Amino acid sequence: MFAVVSEPIDVAAIAREVRTDACGAVVTFAGVVRERSDDDRPVTGLSYEAHENMAAEEFERIAAEARERFGSCAISVVHRIGDLAVGDVSVAVAVAAPHRSAAFAACEYAIHELKRRAPIWKKEHYTRGDSEWKTNPDRANSP
Amino acid sequence: MFAVVSEPIDVAAIAREVRTDACGAVVTFAGVVRERSDDDRPVTGLSYEAHENMAAEEFERIAAEARERFGSCAISVVHRIGDLAVGDVSVAVAVAAPHRSAAFAACEYAIHELKRRAPIWKKEHYTRGDSEWKTNPDRANSP
């Protein structure tokens, strides 16, 4: 499953979906809205937007790369858009693999590449009422 | 939560429990009974037993080490005992951390050390009716 969604993300459902009887390891990553920004300002929430088709296609490419690099495994990537509050899950990656090392490596690769490459934007809202678009410092194709 | 349980493991509940508003990353690992052994024999299920108190204490020590090594994060470790079928979750580790690299590293450390050190035993049952105690080749204190 490679999707951009507007509803809350059910990480467990995504994990169930990747598992097969050949897989001994399921690793999930959930990105969650934190109460503080990287520069330690109190955050009220985040707004996400995405080019939904391009993002879902990028997720699929990233998953194909991860399967290629780390051995056969099923991967799902789901990102939420819209207005999220502290504690909400913004992104989930689930990977199933025969053994744990491949599952961990593929999951970490997928979330790293998603943050770098996916056409998704995030605006951080602060308790003082101001807000800011955040970019990933090691994003791909940065000008 | 550091526990040895007889009931099915709810990975999502364990993940919910470690999350706090200071944490932007939640990583879970679930070990699942595979349909084939490492030497590719078809498996009908596994039986696990544990020294429950010693195992739970070992989980807690491992989590403390992970927190020390990878930065402040909450960790839960739950292992199931009894007779498990293919597809059942035998062990779950959930880690929450401010950032993803610490969460991945702590989760991988915890499951690696659990397999190496925890007083837990696993008997693999094969479709031919035979069965075998499995040991972890890089276990600690091996004679």
Next chain:
Amino acid sequence: MKVRVLAFARVRELLGSAREVELPAGSTAAALWDELAKTCTGLPALAKSTRIARNGHVVNRAEILHEGDEIALLPPAGGG
């Protein structure tokens, strides 16, 4: 010809999320950008940092656009 323009983040805040733009046949991505910049004073400052995708694929500014294309304006991203 008409193309459909999708904009995101900072660029969306300037242009709105979607609009149709009428251009001479054979126009390039650069020409579309210049057309949009005519009526949007904030846009030129974002020229260097904004990538352009045509029908889901990032292209360079010399790309020739076609009737019905979906052109996406992609400022620096940062999901996750």
Next chain:
Amino acid sequence: MKVRVLAFARVRELLGSAREVELPAGSTAAALWDELAKTCTGLPALAKSTRIARNGHVVNRAEILHEGDEIALLPPAGGG
């Protein structure tokens, strides 16, 4: 004195999961093992690979046992 013996995996299959054992006061872990081995022909083969824990902590064979101790016999483990 009496100690409570817990056994696991291969060793449990030989001894049962728990039993009380009567020993002379001041007996060592080694003495307990020898006592168990008297009535269990399969046990000596597992001597080298089995660790012994006293009240939850792994000890060596020279450890002196005490009344009411929980002694766990731990063959090579392999959870996960």
